[in-house]
Amino acid sequence: MDFQFTEEQLAVQAAARDFAQSELWAGVIERDEHQKFPAEQIKKMGELGFMGMMVSPEYGGGGMDTVSYVLAMEEISKVDASCSVIMSVNNSLVCWGLEKYGTEEQKQKYLPRLTSGEIIGAFCLSEPEAGSDATMQRTTAEDKGDHYLLNGTKNWITNGSTASVYLVIAQTNPELKHRGINALIVEKDMPGFVVGLKENKLGIRGSDTHSLMFTDVKVPKENRIGEDGFGFKFAMQVLAGGRIGIAAQALGIASGAFELALKYSKERKAFGVEISKHQAIQFKLADMATNIDAARLLCLQAAQDKDNHVDYAKSGAMAKLFASKVAMDTTAEAVQVHGGYGFVKEFHVERFYRDAKITQIYEGTSEIQKIVISRELLK
Numbered sequence: 001m002d003f004q005f006t007e008e009q010l011a012v013q014a015a016a017r018d019f020a021q022s023e024l025w026a027g028v029i030e031r032d033e034h035q036k037f038p039a040e041q042i043k044k045m046g047e048l049g050f051m052g053m054m055v056s057p058e059y060g061g062g063g064m065d066t067v068s069y070v071l072a073m074e075e076i077s078k079v080d081a082s083c084s085v086i087m088s089v090n091n092s093l094v095c096w097g098l099e100k101y102g103t104e105e106q107k108q109k110y111l112p113r114l115t116s117g118e119i120i121g122a123f124c125l126s127e128p129e130a131g132s133d134a135t136m137q138r139t140t141a142e143d144k145g146d147h148y149l150l151n152g153t154k155n156w157i158t159n160g161s162t163a164s165v166y167l168v169i170a171q172t173n174p175e176l177k178h179r180g181i182n183a184l185i186v187e188k189d190m191p192g193f194v195v196g197l198k199e200n201k202l203g204i205r206g207s208d209t210h211s212l213m214f215t216d217v218k219v220p221k222e223n224r225i226g227e228d229g230f231g232f233k234f235a236m237q238v239l240a241g242g243r244i245g246i247a248a249q250a251l252g253i254a255s256g257a258f259e260l261a262l263k264y265s266k267e268r269k270a271f272g273v274e275i276s277k278h279q280a281i282q283f284k285l286a287d288m289a290t291n292i293d294a295a296r297l298l299c300l301q302a303a304q305d306k307d308n309h310v311d312y313a314k315s316g317a318m319a320k321l322f323a324s325k326v327a328m329d330t331t332a333e334a335v336q337v338h339g340g341y342g343f344v345k346e347f348h349v350e351r352f353y354r355d356a357k358i359t360q361i362y363e364g365t366s367e368i369q370k371i372v373i374s375r376e377l378l379k
Contacts (some may be wrong), residue, residue: 012068014076024079031206043154046117058098059111066303070248077252081355082206088245092123093315097238117283122163124154135178141170161195181231185223192217196239203354242363244302247319250327257334257352258288295323321369
């Protein structure tokens with residue numbers, strides 16, 4: 001593995017860091033407290049190219065590699081995980097899926113607006129009875145010849161109310177089970193499409209998470225992605241890449257919390273000296289830094305595998321599994337290093353602690369990652 005970043009990759013990392021520090025810190029606590037969607041910040045991220053990083057310039061994207069994307073995701077997540085999950089869904093699940101598997105007409109119609117941040121996208125797989133078992137789709141897409149009639153409910157949808165384009169996974173031929181599932185492009189203004197209540201979440205509270213309801217939504221046949229029955233495979237392929245983005249998010253959450261803990265340990269005094277001079281704190285910092293570096297290497301390995309067109313199912317799952325655990329462990333220790341102040345919102349680490357948990361759940365729980373890894377090992 002090449003451990004040297006290119007000048008372009010370093011420039012992307014620096015740009016993401018500068019943006020996060022100058023544009024995202026201000027108001028991040030208020031956005032979290034009031035569950036305020038970061039509309040202004042997301043618009044700027046689109047203008048800077050962070051919403052379509054890996055899309056070809058032909059469709060308005062940055063044409064960047066996955067390593068650059070991971071570096072940018074880490075920097076954004078160091079400050080605001082709500083912004084980074086919006087960025088991740090738009091990049092990894094929506095834009096990548098459309099460019100990889102969409103028709104030329106679909107790419108021309110949607111990608112330029114998605115990459116610029118003019119609009120954002122959402123990925124709709126989970127349902128009340130279909131989470132980890134994605135084969136159990138209850139949402140139906142009945143084939144009506146020149147269109148599908150879409151009916152059902154989706155849960156836990158990031159960008160649920162703010163998206164304009166939704167990639168919806170639905171069952172067309174139940175007798176074929178997962179081979180009868182399709183992926184459809186649904187636009188927000190299609191009659192019969194209703195956005196449900198917003199979820200009141202533990203963390204990533206600035207991102208809008210909603211249930212969605214579809215009642216006899218007429219979706220043109222040209223809005224299907226891939227061949228008939230390709231939907232389940234599409235979802236699995238998209239999620240495999242999405243895990244790299246969420247692993248990078250978990251890495252960023254851990255890094256952000258660690259940096260705050262390190263800084264605080266050099267300022268706070270106890271028993272007459274800075275707490276960083278106490279071995280108990282030094283050992284915590286050493287463990288945190290070691291685990292973060294290990295998580296970063298796993299993230300970069302998965303990103304490099306994807307860029308090199310090597311099967312990244314195992315490396316991506318490993319990165320997400322480990323980085324999400326590091327995020328939980330590191331943020332908990334960051335709160336501990338801060339002591340009582342770690343329990344107070346103005347010191348930020350309690351927010352990182354709350355944001356970290358979701359990285360072990362969405363886009364495949366930690367348990368699902370272990371299934372993926374073991375399957376790859378036993379092939």
